[in-house]
Amino acid sequence: MFANVEESQIDKLLDGKDSVSTKRTIKRSVNLFSTFLIENRGSGEFEGLSKQELNENIRHSVG
Numbered sequence: 001m002f003a004n005v006e007e008s009q010i011d012k013l014l015d016g017k018d019s020v021s022t023k024r025t026i027k028r029s030v031n032l033f034s035t036f037l038i039e040n041r042g043s044g045e046f047e048g049l050s051k052q053e054l055n056e057n058i059r060h061s062v063g
Helices: 007-015 020-041 051-062
Strands: none
């Protein structure tokens, strides 16, 4: 038999799955990539880019 788990407990587990350091690194990386896009494309939005456009921009940002 499985234990009953409240939704808030599941949310807490999922929210804490990444360490504080990992969350900080992801946030810093996203901000840096957005800044790169603003300087090179005029917009920091990347969620609407195709996979190919996203890959090309990531390649140019680290190259």
